[in-house]
Amino acid sequence: MGSPPIQITQAPPLNAGAAPFLAKATPFWLPMRHFVAAAFSFWLFAAALAWGNERLLGFSFDASWALGLTHLLTLGWVTMTIMGALIQLMVVVHEVPFSAPGRLAWAWALLTAGTAGFVGSLWAGWDRYWIPAALAFAGVIVYLQVFVESLLKGGKLDWSGRHIALALSYLSLVILLGLMLAYDRERGLIFRDPRGVLIAHIHLALIGWVTLMIVGVSYRLVAMFSLSHIESKTPGIAALILANIGLTGLVLDCLFASRRLLPVWATILAAAYAAYAYQMNGIFRGRLRRIDPALGYTLLALFGGAVWAALGLGLSFGFVPDDTPREIAYILAALLGWVTPFILGQIHKIVPFLVWLHVFSPKNWRPPLQIPRTQDLASEKAAWWEMGFLAAAAYALIGGFLLESPGLIRLGSWSLLSCATLYAANTALTLSFLKRPWTPSKSRP
Protein backbone atom coordinates (compact mmCIF):
# COMPACT_ATOMS: atom_id res chain seq x y z
CA MET A 1 0.00 0.00 0.00
CA GLY A 2 2.57 2.59 1.15
CA SER A 3 1.73 6.10 2.37
CA PRO A 4 1.36 8.69 -0.34
CA PRO A 5 4.11 11.28 -0.45
CA ILE A 6 1.76 14.24 -0.84
CA GLN A 7 -0.13 15.87 2.01
CA ILE A 8 -3.50 14.28 2.70
CA THR A 9 -6.46 16.62 3.12
CA GLN A 10 -9.84 15.78 4.55
CA ALA A 11 -12.70 15.55 2.05
CA PRO A 12 -16.10 17.07 2.64
CA PRO A 13 -18.50 14.29 3.68
CA LEU A 14 -20.19 12.40 0.85
CA ASN A 15 -23.99 12.23 0.66
CA ALA A 16 -24.57 10.19 3.79
CA GLY A 17 -23.93 6.80 5.33
CA ALA A 18 -24.80 3.35 4.00
CA ALA A 19 -28.45 2.57 3.49
CA PRO A 20 -29.72 6.11 4.15
CA PHE A 21 -27.87 7.50 1.12
CA LEU A 22 -30.24 5.68 -1.19
CA ALA A 23 -33.01 7.92 0.08
CA LYS A 24 -31.01 10.86 -1.27
CA ALA A 25 -29.87 9.19 -4.50
CA THR A 26 -31.66 9.92 -7.78
CA PRO A 27 -34.85 7.81 -7.85
CA PHE A 28 -34.30 4.66 -9.90
CA TRP A 29 -37.04 5.23 -12.47
CA LEU A 30 -36.16 8.85 -13.15
CA PRO A 31 -33.28 8.01 -15.53
CA MET A 32 -34.44 4.43 -16.15
CA ARG A 33 -37.74 5.36 -17.78
CA HIS A 34 -35.70 7.26 -20.40
CA PHE A 35 -33.65 4.13 -21.12
CA VAL A 36 -36.72 1.92 -21.39
CA ALA A 37 -38.49 4.34 -23.75
CA ALA A 38 -35.25 4.69 -25.74
CA ALA A 39 -34.72 0.91 -26.07
CA PHE A 40 -38.30 0.64 -27.34
CA SER A 41 -37.78 3.46 -29.88
CA PHE A 42 -34.54 1.89 -31.10
CA TRP A 43 -36.25 -1.47 -31.57
CA LEU A 44 -39.26 0.12 -33.30
CA PHE A 45 -36.94 2.06 -35.61
CA ALA A 46 -35.09 -1.13 -36.56
CA ALA A 47 -38.33 -3.08 -37.05
CA ALA A 48 -39.87 -0.31 -39.19
CA LEU A 49 -36.71 -0.11 -41.29
CA ALA A 50 -36.63 -3.90 -41.79
CA TRP A 51 -40.31 -3.88 -42.74
CA GLY A 52 -40.38 -0.83 -45.02
CA ASN A 53 -36.84 -0.22 -46.29
CA GLU A 54 -37.97 -0.20 -49.93
CA ARG A 55 -39.72 3.11 -49.17
CA LEU A 56 -36.33 4.77 -48.89
CA LEU A 57 -35.04 4.21 -52.42
CA GLY A 58 -35.91 5.34 -55.94
CA PHE A 59 -39.44 6.15 -57.08
CA SER A 60 -41.05 4.65 -54.00
CA PHE A 61 -39.21 7.14 -51.73
CA ASP A 62 -41.68 8.27 -49.08
CA ALA A 63 -40.47 11.55 -47.53
CA SER A 64 -42.94 11.63 -44.62
CA TRP A 65 -42.22 8.06 -43.68
CA ALA A 66 -38.46 8.74 -43.81
CA LEU A 67 -38.86 11.87 -41.68
CA GLY A 68 -40.84 9.91 -39.08
CA LEU A 69 -38.19 7.20 -39.06
CA THR A 70 -35.38 9.76 -38.61
CA HIS A 71 -37.07 11.37 -35.63
CA LEU A 72 -37.98 8.08 -34.01
CA LEU A 73 -34.23 7.51 -33.90
CA THR A 74 -33.05 11.04 -33.13
CA LEU A 75 -35.67 12.05 -30.57
CA GLY A 76 -36.89 8.64 -29.33
CA TRP A 77 -33.54 6.88 -29.08
CA VAL A 78 -30.66 9.36 -29.14
CA THR A 79 -32.13 12.39 -27.33
CA MET A 80 -34.06 10.24 -24.87
CA THR A 81 -30.98 8.20 -23.89
CA ILE A 82 -28.75 11.25 -23.53
CA MET A 83 -31.30 12.97 -21.30
CA GLY A 84 -31.58 9.88 -19.09
CA ALA A 85 -27.81 9.48 -18.86
CA LEU A 86 -27.37 13.15 -18.01
CA ILE A 87 -29.65 12.76 -14.99
CA GLN A 88 -27.10 10.27 -13.70
CA LEU A 89 -24.03 12.17 -14.88
CA MET A 90 -25.02 15.57 -13.53
CA VAL A 91 -23.61 14.79 -10.08
CA VAL A 92 -20.42 13.31 -11.49
CA VAL A 93 -19.64 16.09 -13.97
CA HIS A 94 -21.31 19.21 -12.55
CA GLU A 95 -21.18 18.08 -8.91
CA VAL A 96 -24.82 19.06 -8.25
CA PRO A 97 -27.89 16.84 -8.62
CA PHE A 98 -30.84 17.81 -10.82
CA SER A 99 -32.90 19.96 -8.52
CA ALA A 100 -36.50 19.14 -9.47
CA PRO A 101 -37.11 15.41 -10.14
CA GLY A 102 -40.86 16.00 -10.41
CA ARG A 103 -40.43 18.42 -13.30
CA LEU A 104 -37.94 16.07 -14.98
CA ALA A 105 -40.64 13.38 -14.94
CA TRP A 106 -42.94 15.86 -16.69
CA ALA A 107 -40.24 16.66 -19.22
CA TRP A 108 -39.94 12.94 -19.96
CA ALA A 109 -43.72 12.55 -20.36
CA LEU A 110 -43.90 15.55 -22.74
CA LEU A 111 -40.94 14.36 -24.80
CA THR A 112 -42.36 10.83 -25.03
CA ALA A 113 -45.86 11.97 -25.96
CA GLY A 114 -44.49 14.59 -28.37
CA THR A 115 -42.17 12.14 -30.14
CA ALA A 116 -44.88 9.48 -30.40
CA GLY A 117 -47.34 12.06 -31.76
CA PHE A 118 -44.79 13.60 -34.16
CA VAL A 119 -43.71 10.25 -35.63
CA GLY A 120 -47.26 8.85 -35.55
CA SER A 121 -48.69 11.85 -37.46
CA LEU A 122 -45.95 11.66 -40.09
CA TRP A 123 -46.62 7.95 -40.60
CA ALA A 124 -50.38 8.50 -40.63
CA GLY A 125 -50.00 11.31 -43.20
CA TRP A 126 -51.35 14.11 -40.95
CA ASP A 127 -49.88 17.43 -42.14
CA ARG A 128 -50.01 19.24 -38.83
CA TYR A 129 -47.33 17.15 -37.18
CA TRP A 130 -45.82 20.37 -35.80
CA ILE A 131 -48.59 20.30 -33.16
CA PRO A 132 -47.36 17.13 -31.37
CA ALA A 133 -43.76 18.22 -32.13
CA ALA A 134 -44.48 21.30 -29.99
CA LEU A 135 -45.05 18.94 -27.05
CA ALA A 136 -41.56 17.47 -27.54
CA PHE A 137 -40.25 21.03 -27.68
CA ALA A 138 -42.00 21.81 -24.39
CA GLY A 139 -40.47 18.68 -22.82
CA VAL A 140 -36.98 19.75 -23.82
CA ILE A 141 -37.55 23.30 -22.54
CA VAL A 142 -38.68 22.00 -19.13
CA TYR A 143 -35.61 19.74 -19.00
CA LEU A 144 -33.31 22.62 -19.93
CA GLN A 145 -34.90 24.88 -17.36
CA VAL A 146 -34.26 22.32 -14.60
CA PHE A 147 -30.68 21.86 -15.87
CA VAL A 148 -29.94 25.59 -15.73
CA GLU A 149 -31.58 25.98 -12.31
CA SER A 150 -29.52 23.07 -10.96
CA LEU A 151 -26.31 24.44 -12.45
CA LEU A 152 -26.96 27.83 -10.86
CA LYS A 153 -27.00 26.14 -7.44
CA GLY A 154 -23.21 25.97 -7.50
CA GLY A 155 -22.64 23.43 -10.26
CA LYS A 156 -19.10 23.07 -11.60
CA LEU A 157 -18.43 23.85 -15.26
CA ASP A 158 -15.17 22.09 -16.03
CA TRP A 159 -13.93 21.01 -19.43
CA SER A 160 -16.46 18.16 -19.84
CA GLY A 161 -19.19 20.23 -18.25
CA ARG A 162 -18.75 23.06 -20.76
CA HIS A 163 -19.33 20.63 -23.63
CA ILE A 164 -22.55 19.47 -22.00
CA ALA A 165 -23.86 22.99 -21.37
CA LEU A 166 -23.04 23.98 -24.96
CA ALA A 167 -24.68 20.84 -26.33
CA LEU A 168 -27.88 21.58 -24.46
CA SER A 169 -27.91 25.14 -25.78
CA TYR A 170 -27.58 23.80 -29.32
CA LEU A 171 -30.44 21.38 -28.63
CA SER A 172 -32.81 24.27 -27.96
CA LEU A 173 -31.86 25.77 -31.35
CA VAL A 174 -32.30 22.38 -33.07
CA ILE A 175 -35.80 21.98 -31.79
CA LEU A 176 -36.79 25.57 -32.46
CA LEU A 177 -35.59 25.32 -36.08
CA GLY A 178 -37.20 21.86 -36.38
CA LEU A 179 -40.54 23.20 -35.24
CA MET A 180 -40.32 26.14 -37.65
CA LEU A 181 -39.37 23.77 -40.48
CA ALA A 182 -42.31 21.52 -39.69
CA TYR A 183 -44.69 24.51 -39.70
CA ASP A 184 -43.09 25.85 -42.88
CA ARG A 185 -43.47 22.48 -44.63
CA GLU A 186 -47.22 22.73 -44.12
CA ARG A 187 -47.67 26.47 -44.74
CA GLY A 188 -44.54 27.46 -46.70
CA LEU A 189 -44.45 30.94 -45.15
CA ILE A 190 -41.28 31.29 -43.14
CA PHE A 191 -38.15 30.39 -45.09
CA ARG A 192 -36.91 31.48 -48.52
CA ASP A 193 -34.31 28.70 -48.58
CA PRO A 194 -35.80 25.75 -46.64
CA ARG A 195 -32.97 23.49 -47.80
CA GLY A 196 -30.39 25.75 -46.14
CA VAL A 197 -32.46 25.71 -42.96
CA LEU A 198 -32.70 21.91 -43.14
CA ILE A 199 -28.91 21.61 -43.41
CA ALA A 200 -28.56 23.97 -40.44
CA HIS A 201 -31.08 21.90 -38.42
CA ILE A 202 -29.36 18.62 -39.25
CA HIS A 203 -25.90 19.89 -38.28
CA LEU A 204 -26.98 21.72 -35.17
CA ALA A 205 -28.57 18.41 -34.17
CA LEU A 206 -25.86 15.93 -35.15
CA ILE A 207 -22.83 18.07 -34.31
CA GLY A 208 -24.00 20.72 -31.85
CA TRP A 209 -26.31 18.61 -29.75
CA VAL A 210 -25.24 14.99 -30.05
CA THR A 211 -21.55 15.12 -30.96
CA LEU A 212 -20.55 17.82 -28.47
CA MET A 213 -22.36 15.86 -25.77
CA ILE A 214 -20.57 12.64 -26.73
CA VAL A 215 -17.20 14.35 -26.92
CA GLY A 216 -17.57 16.02 -23.51
CA VAL A 217 -18.83 12.88 -21.87
CA SER A 218 -16.20 10.68 -23.48
CA TYR A 219 -13.30 12.59 -21.94
CA ARG A 220 -14.76 11.83 -18.53
CA LEU A 221 -16.45 8.45 -18.92
CA VAL A 222 -14.13 6.65 -21.33
CA ALA A 223 -11.13 7.68 -19.21
CA MET A 224 -12.99 6.44 -16.11
CA PHE A 225 -14.18 3.14 -17.55
CA SER A 226 -10.87 2.30 -19.19
CA LEU A 227 -8.88 3.38 -16.11
CA SER A 228 -6.82 5.81 -18.09
CA HIS A 229 -6.02 9.45 -17.65
CA ILE A 230 -5.62 12.50 -19.83
CA GLU A 231 -2.08 13.83 -20.00
CA SER A 232 -2.65 16.87 -22.16
CA LYS A 233 -5.97 18.44 -22.98
CA THR A 234 -4.60 20.45 -25.89
CA PRO A 235 -6.02 18.29 -28.71
CA GLY A 236 -9.41 18.22 -26.98
CA ILE A 237 -9.43 22.00 -26.52
CA ALA A 238 -8.52 22.41 -30.19
CA ALA A 239 -11.37 20.02 -31.09
CA LEU A 240 -13.87 22.05 -29.06
CA ILE A 241 -12.81 25.38 -30.58
CA LEU A 242 -12.71 24.04 -34.16
CA ALA A 243 -16.08 22.27 -33.80
CA ASN A 244 -17.75 25.46 -32.61
CA ILE A 245 -16.17 27.60 -35.33
CA GLY A 246 -17.06 25.06 -38.04
CA LEU A 247 -20.61 24.62 -36.80
CA THR A 248 -21.35 28.33 -36.32
CA GLY A 249 -19.89 29.12 -39.73
CA LEU A 250 -21.90 26.37 -41.39
CA VAL A 251 -25.17 27.35 -39.73
CA LEU A 252 -24.78 31.08 -40.49
CA ASP A 253 -23.78 30.26 -44.07
CA CYS A 254 -26.84 28.01 -44.49
CA LEU A 255 -29.27 30.45 -42.90
CA PHE A 256 -28.05 33.76 -44.33
CA ALA A 257 -25.41 33.35 -47.07
CA SER A 258 -26.71 30.76 -49.57
CA ARG A 259 -24.25 28.01 -48.52
CA ARG A 260 -21.25 29.40 -50.38
CA LEU A 261 -18.50 28.15 -48.09
CA LEU A 262 -19.63 24.62 -47.20
CA PRO A 263 -16.24 23.00 -48.09
CA VAL A 264 -14.49 25.40 -45.67
CA TRP A 265 -16.78 24.52 -42.76
CA ALA A 266 -16.59 20.82 -43.59
CA THR A 267 -12.78 20.96 -43.51
CA ILE A 268 -12.78 22.74 -40.13
CA LEU A 269 -15.25 20.20 -38.72
CA ALA A 270 -13.19 17.27 -40.03
CA ALA A 271 -10.10 18.82 -38.38
CA ALA A 272 -12.07 19.05 -35.11
CA TYR A 273 -12.87 15.37 -35.38
CA ALA A 274 -9.22 14.50 -36.06
CA ALA A 275 -8.16 16.42 -32.92
CA TYR A 276 -10.79 14.62 -30.85
CA ALA A 277 -9.71 11.23 -32.24
CA TYR A 278 -6.12 12.07 -31.32
CA GLN A 279 -7.18 12.86 -27.75
CA MET A 280 -9.11 9.59 -27.55
CA ASN A 281 -6.13 7.70 -28.92
CA GLY A 282 -4.15 8.95 -25.90
CA ILE A 283 -6.88 7.72 -23.53
CA PHE A 284 -6.95 4.29 -25.16
CA ARG A 285 -3.18 4.00 -25.19
CA GLY A 286 -2.98 4.79 -21.46
CA ARG A 287 -5.76 2.40 -20.41
CA LEU A 288 -5.21 -0.35 -17.86
CA ARG A 289 -8.30 -2.33 -18.72
CA ARG A 290 -8.87 -4.92 -21.39
CA ILE A 291 -11.28 -4.02 -24.18
CA ASP A 292 -14.74 -4.94 -22.87
CA PRO A 293 -17.96 -4.40 -24.85
CA ALA A 294 -18.26 -0.78 -23.64
CA LEU A 295 -14.78 0.08 -24.91
CA GLY A 296 -15.29 -2.04 -28.03
CA TYR A 297 -18.38 0.00 -28.85
CA THR A 298 -16.40 3.19 -28.31
CA LEU A 299 -13.77 2.06 -30.81
CA LEU A 300 -16.51 1.20 -33.30
CA ALA A 301 -17.95 4.69 -32.77
CA LEU A 302 -14.57 6.33 -33.33
CA PHE A 303 -14.25 4.52 -36.64
CA GLY A 304 -17.84 5.49 -37.58
CA GLY A 305 -17.11 9.13 -36.77
CA ALA A 306 -14.20 9.08 -39.22
CA VAL A 307 -16.43 7.57 -41.94
CA TRP A 308 -19.03 10.26 -41.27
CA ALA A 309 -16.42 13.05 -41.48
CA ALA A 310 -15.05 11.60 -44.74
CA LEU A 311 -18.54 11.46 -46.27
CA GLY A 312 -19.18 15.05 -45.14
CA LEU A 313 -16.00 16.19 -46.90
CA GLY A 314 -16.97 14.16 -49.98
CA LEU A 315 -20.45 15.73 -50.14
CA SER A 316 -19.27 19.29 -49.56
CA PHE A 317 -16.45 19.11 -52.13
CA GLY A 318 -18.71 17.38 -54.65
CA PHE A 319 -16.80 14.05 -54.77
CA VAL A 320 -19.99 12.36 -53.57
CA PRO A 321 -23.19 13.36 -55.43
CA ASP A 322 -25.48 15.52 -53.32
CA ASP A 323 -28.71 13.51 -53.76
CA THR A 324 -31.20 11.74 -51.49
CA PRO A 325 -29.60 8.24 -51.23
CA ARG A 326 -26.13 9.70 -50.53
CA GLU A 327 -27.59 12.13 -47.98
CA ILE A 328 -29.28 9.22 -46.23
CA ALA A 329 -25.92 7.39 -46.19
CA TYR A 330 -24.35 10.49 -44.60
CA ILE A 331 -27.06 10.75 -41.92
CA LEU A 332 -26.84 7.02 -41.21
CA ALA A 333 -23.04 7.24 -40.88
CA ALA A 334 -23.64 9.81 -38.13
CA LEU A 335 -26.51 8.06 -36.40
CA LEU A 336 -25.59 4.38 -36.74
CA GLY A 337 -21.83 4.59 -37.35
CA TRP A 338 -20.95 7.18 -34.70
CA VAL A 339 -23.74 8.04 -32.26
CA THR A 340 -25.44 4.68 -31.66
CA PRO A 341 -22.29 2.64 -30.89
CA PHE A 342 -21.10 5.33 -28.51
CA ILE A 343 -24.45 5.44 -26.74
CA LEU A 344 -24.70 1.66 -26.53
CA GLY A 345 -21.20 1.43 -25.06
CA GLN A 346 -22.00 3.85 -22.24
CA ILE A 347 -25.47 2.51 -21.61
CA HIS A 348 -24.04 -0.98 -21.13
CA LYS A 349 -22.29 0.49 -18.10
CA ILE A 350 -25.01 2.81 -16.85
CA VAL A 351 -28.03 0.46 -16.72
CA PRO A 352 -26.28 -2.33 -14.71
CA PHE A 353 -24.79 0.38 -12.50
CA LEU A 354 -28.25 1.76 -11.67
CA VAL A 355 -29.59 -1.68 -10.85
CA TRP A 356 -26.54 -2.42 -8.71
CA LEU A 357 -26.91 0.85 -6.85
CA HIS A 358 -30.57 0.43 -6.08
CA VAL A 359 -30.73 -3.32 -5.55
CA PHE A 360 -27.34 -4.60 -4.47
CA SER A 361 -25.85 -1.58 -2.77
CA PRO A 362 -25.40 -3.37 0.52
CA LYS A 363 -27.05 -2.53 3.77
CA ASN A 364 -25.36 -3.89 6.89
CA TRP A 365 -23.01 -5.89 4.72
CA ARG A 366 -20.63 -8.43 6.23
CA PRO A 367 -17.87 -10.33 4.45
CA PRO A 368 -17.73 -13.01 3.07
CA LEU A 369 -21.17 -12.23 1.64
CA GLN A 370 -20.62 -11.87 -2.11
CA ILE A 371 -22.24 -9.10 -4.08
CA PRO A 372 -22.27 -8.90 -7.86
CA ARG A 373 -20.02 -6.66 -9.89
CA THR A 374 -21.90 -4.47 -12.35
CA GLN A 375 -20.66 -6.65 -15.20
CA ASP A 376 -22.35 -9.68 -13.58
CA LEU A 377 -25.74 -8.06 -14.20
CA ALA A 378 -25.72 -8.31 -18.01
CA SER A 379 -24.55 -10.79 -20.62
CA GLU A 380 -21.16 -9.85 -22.06
CA LYS A 381 -21.54 -12.42 -24.81
CA ALA A 382 -24.86 -10.91 -25.92
CA ALA A 383 -23.25 -7.46 -25.88
CA TRP A 384 -20.47 -8.63 -28.24
CA TRP A 385 -23.04 -10.16 -30.61
CA GLU A 386 -25.07 -6.97 -30.47
CA MET A 387 -21.99 -5.01 -31.43
CA GLY A 388 -21.23 -7.36 -34.33
CA PHE A 389 -24.78 -6.95 -35.64
CA LEU A 390 -24.56 -3.17 -35.28
CA ALA A 391 -21.25 -2.99 -37.17
CA ALA A 392 -22.69 -5.16 -39.97
CA ALA A 393 -25.89 -3.09 -40.03
CA ALA A 394 -24.20 0.32 -40.11
CA TYR A 395 -21.80 -0.50 -42.94
CA ALA A 396 -24.29 -2.52 -44.99
CA LEU A 397 -26.75 0.39 -44.76
CA ILE A 398 -24.18 3.10 -45.50
CA GLY A 399 -22.83 1.05 -48.42
CA GLY A 400 -26.36 0.16 -49.51
CA PHE A 401 -27.42 3.81 -49.85
CA LEU A 402 -24.13 4.92 -51.41
CA LEU A 403 -24.44 2.18 -54.05
CA GLU A 404 -28.25 2.19 -54.13
CA SER A 405 -28.27 -1.53 -53.47
CA PRO A 406 -31.61 -2.84 -52.11
CA GLY A 407 -29.92 -6.15 -51.13
CA LEU A 408 -27.37 -4.45 -48.88
CA ILE A 409 -30.04 -2.21 -47.38
CA ARG A 410 -32.18 -5.26 -46.57
CA LEU A 411 -29.20 -7.04 -45.01
CA GLY A 412 -28.36 -3.94 -42.97
CA SER A 413 -31.89 -3.46 -41.69
CA TRP A 414 -32.24 -7.07 -40.54
CA SER A 415 -28.84 -6.90 -38.83
CA LEU A 416 -29.97 -3.75 -37.07
CA LEU A 417 -33.16 -5.45 -35.91
CA SER A 418 -31.05 -8.32 -34.49
CA CYS A 419 -28.88 -5.78 -32.66
CA ALA A 420 -31.87 -3.88 -31.24
CA THR A 421 -33.60 -7.12 -30.18
CA LEU A 422 -30.50 -8.39 -28.38
CA TYR A 423 -30.03 -5.02 -26.73
CA ALA A 424 -33.65 -5.01 -25.50
CA ALA A 425 -33.19 -8.58 -24.20
CA ASN A 426 -29.94 -7.67 -22.41
CA THR A 427 -31.61 -4.64 -20.81
CA ALA A 428 -34.51 -6.87 -19.71
CA LEU A 429 -31.99 -9.32 -18.21
CA THR A 430 -30.42 -6.52 -16.15
CA LEU A 431 -33.82 -5.23 -15.06
CA SER A 432 -34.88 -8.75 -14.06
CA PHE A 433 -32.54 -8.40 -11.06
CA LEU A 434 -35.04 -5.95 -9.64
CA LYS A 435 -37.20 -8.99 -8.94
CA ARG A 436 -34.95 -12.05 -8.79
CA PRO A 437 -31.92 -12.82 -6.65
CA TRP A 438 -28.38 -12.93 -8.00
CA THR A 439 -26.39 -16.13 -7.56
CA PRO A 440 -22.60 -15.90 -7.62
CA SER A 441 -20.97 -17.81 -10.46
CA LYS A 442 -18.42 -20.43 -9.44
CA SER A 443 -15.95 -19.23 -12.03
CA ARG A 444 -15.69 -15.77 -10.53
CA PRO A 445 -12.19 -14.92 -9.23
Place this chain on the structure above:
Amino acid sequence: MDSVKISTLIALKSVIDPEVGLDVVTIGLVYAVEIAPDSITVVMTLTTPNCPMGPSILAMAKDAVEAIADGRQVEIRTVWNPPWNPAMLSQGGRERLAR
Protein backbone atom coordinates in the same frame (compact mmCIF):
# COMPACT_ATOMS: atom_id res chain seq x y z
CA MET B 1 -0.97 -3.28 16.79
CA ASP B 2 0.51 -4.61 13.59
CA SER B 3 -1.75 -7.63 13.60
CA VAL B 4 -4.80 -5.33 13.84
CA LYS B 5 -3.47 -3.37 10.88
CA ILE B 6 -3.03 -6.58 8.91
CA SER B 7 -6.56 -7.78 9.83
CA THR B 8 -7.91 -4.39 8.76
CA LEU B 9 -6.21 -4.63 5.38
CA ILE B 10 -7.45 -8.21 4.96
CA ALA B 11 -10.97 -7.05 5.81
CA LEU B 12 -10.67 -4.21 3.28
CA LYS B 13 -9.54 -6.68 0.63
CA SER B 14 -13.06 -8.14 0.76
CA VAL B 15 -14.53 -4.79 -0.32
CA ILE B 16 -14.93 -4.86 -4.09
CA ASP B 17 -15.45 -1.77 -6.22
CA PRO B 18 -18.36 -3.18 -8.23
CA GLU B 19 -17.46 -1.27 -11.38
CA VAL B 20 -13.73 -2.00 -11.46
CA GLY B 21 -14.22 -5.52 -10.12
CA LEU B 22 -11.18 -5.38 -7.80
CA ASP B 23 -10.86 -4.78 -4.07
CA VAL B 24 -10.17 -1.32 -2.71
CA VAL B 25 -6.66 -2.18 -1.46
CA THR B 26 -5.55 -3.58 -4.83
CA ILE B 27 -6.97 -0.55 -6.63
CA GLY B 28 -4.88 1.67 -4.36
CA LEU B 29 -7.80 3.47 -2.72
CA VAL B 30 -6.57 2.86 0.82
CA TYR B 31 -3.95 5.49 1.70
CA ALA B 32 -3.39 4.70 5.37
CA VAL B 33 -4.64 2.65 8.31
CA GLU B 34 -4.19 4.22 11.75
CA ILE B 35 -4.61 2.02 14.78
CA ALA B 36 -5.18 3.43 18.28
CA PRO B 37 -6.08 1.47 21.43
CA ASP B 38 -9.77 2.26 21.04
CA SER B 39 -10.12 3.10 17.36
CA ILE B 40 -9.26 2.15 13.79
CA THR B 41 -9.11 4.89 11.18
CA VAL B 42 -8.93 4.06 7.49
CA VAL B 43 -7.83 6.92 5.25
CA MET B 44 -9.06 6.22 1.77
CA THR B 45 -10.25 7.80 -1.46
CA LEU B 46 -12.47 6.85 -4.40
CA THR B 47 -11.62 6.61 -8.09
CA THR B 48 -13.82 9.66 -8.84
CA PRO B 49 -15.20 12.23 -6.40
CA ASN B 50 -19.00 12.32 -6.52
CA CYS B 51 -19.16 8.78 -7.89
CA PRO B 52 -22.71 7.70 -7.00
CA MET B 53 -21.27 4.36 -5.87
CA GLY B 54 -18.98 6.12 -3.39
CA PRO B 55 -21.19 6.10 -0.30
CA SER B 56 -21.88 2.45 -0.85
CA ILE B 57 -18.20 1.48 -1.13
CA LEU B 58 -17.36 3.52 1.97
CA ALA B 59 -20.21 1.88 3.86
CA MET B 60 -18.94 -1.56 2.85
CA ALA B 61 -15.46 -0.62 4.03
CA LYS B 62 -16.85 0.46 7.39
CA ASP B 63 -18.92 -2.72 7.75
CA ALA B 64 -15.93 -4.90 6.83
CA VAL B 65 -13.58 -3.25 9.34
CA GLU B 66 -16.22 -3.24 12.07
CA ALA B 67 -16.47 -7.00 11.67
CA ILE B 68 -12.85 -7.37 12.89
CA ALA B 69 -12.62 -4.27 15.09
CA ASP B 70 -13.16 -6.11 18.35
CA GLY B 71 -15.05 -3.25 19.93
CA ARG B 72 -12.85 -0.45 18.57
CA GLN B 73 -14.48 2.61 17.06
CA VAL B 74 -14.14 2.54 13.24
CA GLU B 75 -13.75 5.68 11.18
CA ILE B 76 -13.45 5.77 7.39
CA ARG B 77 -11.93 9.10 6.49
CA THR B 78 -12.34 10.06 2.83
CA VAL B 79 -9.70 12.25 1.25
CA TRP B 80 -9.40 13.65 -2.27
CA ASN B 81 -5.83 14.78 -2.05
CA PRO B 82 -3.80 13.21 -3.53
CA PRO B 83 -6.44 12.32 -6.09
CA TRP B 84 -6.47 8.69 -7.13
CA ASN B 85 -4.96 7.91 -10.51
CA PRO B 86 -4.50 4.63 -12.39
CA ALA B 87 -0.77 4.56 -11.53
CA MET B 88 -1.81 3.73 -7.94
CA LEU B 89 -3.16 0.33 -9.00
CA SER B 90 -1.04 -2.57 -7.77
CA GLN B 91 0.88 -4.67 -10.31
CA GLY B 92 -1.33 -7.71 -9.58
CA GLY B 93 -4.41 -5.59 -10.10
CA ARG B 94 -3.14 -4.36 -13.46
CA GLU B 95 -2.53 -7.89 -14.62
CA ARG B 96 -6.05 -8.96 -13.62
CA LEU B 97 -7.64 -5.98 -15.36
CA ALA B 98 -5.72 -6.57 -18.56
CA ARG B 99 -7.01 -10.17 -18.78
